[in-house]
C-alpha cells in the first residue's frame with residue numbers, strides 16, 4: 467500500500483526505531499509503546515480577519531510519550547503542516563529529550579497556515595485562538611510547547627498570556643522560548659544553533675581540524691542556521707554558502723556572515739514578526755535592484771537550495787525542513803560531514819547511501835537538541851523563580867552537548883554503527899529504563915519470554 471507522503475514521514479521515522487532496537491537493551495514492550503502517540507488533538511481555529519471576514523484554520527497537538535516527563539516540543543505555523551508530519555516531529559522530540567537526558571517526553575504542534583500572509587493582528591488572533599483550543603491539553607506539568615518553524619518569541623509570549631488568562635493564573639512555565647521580559651531564558655534564542663556548534667567543536671577536537679580550512683554550507687538561514695553560521699564564522703570557519711526558501715548564495719572565499727545576517731534581516735522593522743528579505747536578494751548575488759553596499763561582503767553566485775546540498779564542502783548543515791536529502795540526491799552529497807540542524811532532513815533510504823559513502827551524519831536528535839535543552843533550563847527557572855546568567859546557560863548547555871555527543875560518538879565506534887543509530891540506541895536505553903521502572907511483562911509475567 468502506498469502511503470500519503472506525510473504519513474510516510476512518520477512510518478520512515480519509526481524505521482529508525484526498529485534499526486536501533488537491534489542494538490539497545492530493550493524489552494519488546496518499550497518498542498510497542500513507542501510505535502504510536504499517546505494522544506493526538508485535532509482542532510479548528512476560527513479567526514476574524516482584518517477585513518471582517520471569518521477564516522477557519524486547522525491545527526494539531528500531538529503528545530507522543532510522557533514516560534520520562536511532561537511532553538515537550540514546538541508549534542510550527544506552515545502551509546504544509548500535516549498530522550503525519552506532526553506525529554513524526556513529536557516522536558523525534560521524545561527521542562531528542564532522552565538523548566540529552568532532560569526530564570521530558572516528546573510532543574509537537576502545528577497549524578496549517580502561511581503566516582507571512584497574515585497581518586500582525588491576525589497572527590496574534592490565530593496564536594491565541596490555537597491556545598484557546600488546546601488549553602486543556604497543555605500545562606507546565608503535562609505538555610509544554612515552544613517555538614518551531616515560523617513561530618518565535620513574540621508568538622510564545624502571546625500564547626503564554628492567553629493560557630494564563632484562561633486559567634486566571636500567570637503561568638510562564640506552560641511554554642518556553644518566550645521573550646526575556648515575559649519569563650524567557652537568556653541564551654534560548656541561539657540555543658539550537660549553539661548546540662550544533664558545540665557538536666562541531668567536538669568534531670574539530672577529535673579530527674584535528676583547522677577551522678580556516680573547513681568549508682561549510684548552510685541550507686536554511688532562519689534562527690538556527692544563522693546562529694550556527696555566526697558562531698562558526700567567528701571561530702574562523704569558512705562559510706561558503708547559505709540559502710533560504712528563495713534560494714542561496716555561494717562564495718568560495720567565504721561569506722561575511724554577520725553582514726549577510728544583517729542584510730537578510732533588513733526590512734525587519736522593530737516588532738515585525740517575519741523577515742522580508744532573502745539572502746539571495748542581497749548584493750552578494752549582484753542583484754541589480756539592490757541598493758546595499760556589497761563591498762564588505764564581496765560578490766557571490768546565486769545557487770538553488772538543491773545545488774547547495776551537493777556542493778563540494780567539508781561540512782554540510784541542513785537547517786531548513788524535513789526530507790531534503792533523499793534517495794534521489796543522497797549519492798550526490800559530497801560533504802564528508804553532515805550536521806542535521808533541521809528536524810528530519812534525511813530520509814531513511816538516504817541514510818543507507820550516506821553510510822555506504824562513509825559520510826558522518828550527526829543526527830538531528832543530537833545536533834539540534836540545544837534548543838530543547840535550554841527550553842528545559844527556561845522551564846526550570848520559571849518553576850523555581852530563578853533567572854540564570856547567559857554564561858551560566860552557555861556553560862550548562864556546553865556541558866550537556868559535549869557529554870552526550872561523546873557518549874554517542876563512542877557508542878557508534880564500539881558497536882560499529884552510524885551515529886544516528888547510536889543516538890537512537892542511547893535514547894531508547896533511557897526511555898526503556900523509565901518504562902521498565904513502571905514494570906513490564908519482565909516483571910508482571912516473568913515466565914513470558916519477554
Ligand code: GLU
Nearest residue numbers: 539540612614837838841
Ligand atoms: N522546536 C524545537 C525543536 O524541534 C524546540 C523544542 C522545544 O524547545 O521544546 O527541537
